[in-house]
Amino acid sequence: MQEHAESTTSGGKHSLLDGWNSPPNLVTYTRILLVIVFIILDIMAGDWGQADMGLRWTAAVLFIIAASTDKLDGWMARRYNQVTELGKLMDPIADKLLVCSALIIAALHHEIWWWVTILFLVREIGITLLRVMVVNKRGTVIAASNSGKYKTLFQCLGLGMLMVPLGSSWSWYLPITRAVIILALVLCLYSGGEYLAGVYGSGSRAASSRS
Template identity: 65%
Template sequence: MQTEQEHKVSLLDGWNSPPNIVTYTRIVLVLVFLGIDIAAGPWGSHSHGLRWTAAILFIIAASTDKLDGWMARKYNQVTELGKLMDPIADKLLTCSTLIVASAFGEVFWWVTILFLIREIGITVMRFFVIDTGGRVIAADKAGKYKTLCQCIGLGMLLVPAYTFITNATALNVYTFITNFLIYVALFLCLYSGALYVYRVVKARRGAAQATER
């Protein structure tokens, strides 16, 4: 007779599955992107070529954001390690980009700090819900739109637009759209975060009341 422990799924089960390999590749890509972005300097002042390279790597990493999750679901290769690493890869890309941008004076620190508080807080809450046996609440549309606006805004920020936009008015419009998208992403970030907390608390209260009955 097999014990319950023998039925437990190890964190390393399926570590070499194709979806997980995609996740590892994304994390490595983020690390390479960070090194190049930092080397390029503020607004690409050290090297326009490196800034372009960083922008292209960011766009590739952001475009493959959902690829590993889609593969895992389509081919029934969802693993515990994948559940752990996929959100880490997602947040590593956007949060590290914001931190470098703020260090370079390209994004206000208060904007980055608010993003970090929300992303870290919600990630910790998700793991807490899983650890206590609760059901993970999927991201809503606001959260998905947040990610879209954030990735487009940061991608536009990284692109050295001044290398191909020579008209001052056009460059100002480009900068306005970039900042607008980042602020819209921040609003959606805080809104979806508050909504997620509300839904988790509501679900936990409902479960507690059902248990009492």
């Protein structure tokens, strides 16, 4: 993901559209398009791909490609010094759109439990909104913890495994897949707690230093 670094230029604020057509941003746009196509195909494929197995396999491939390239745009932006405000906004949107849509469709298809999807969504949306509030209030971003990075890894791994239409016929495959997703959920909630502690802990220390 692209770095949420503060601008070091001495001039005024950059326009949101500055660098809109930079290569890293073009990669982000492509990922968002892949996610939209993935959503359409996954819904059309039906539960476990029963409506159309070919569409399910295509959706699985698109999910894996989109998940595997989630670091590419950020790496390009840092490597070639092309970090933009638009990129910092669109990159996490692409990530959340991919994961949250996969979770919702999987629950609609009865492939995972709704309570798992709801807990994921509450954490992801809640922390994202809190992150925006912290940036607006303090002008800084609390870096992702190691548990948050592992959460993303196991989240994409588990959902990628779930997308491959083997779970309905291989009795050993589905339990392993769901175990990976539950592990991702544990890390998701734990990392969310770490973020909350970082936000309110730092706020309490700042208040104490002023008193």
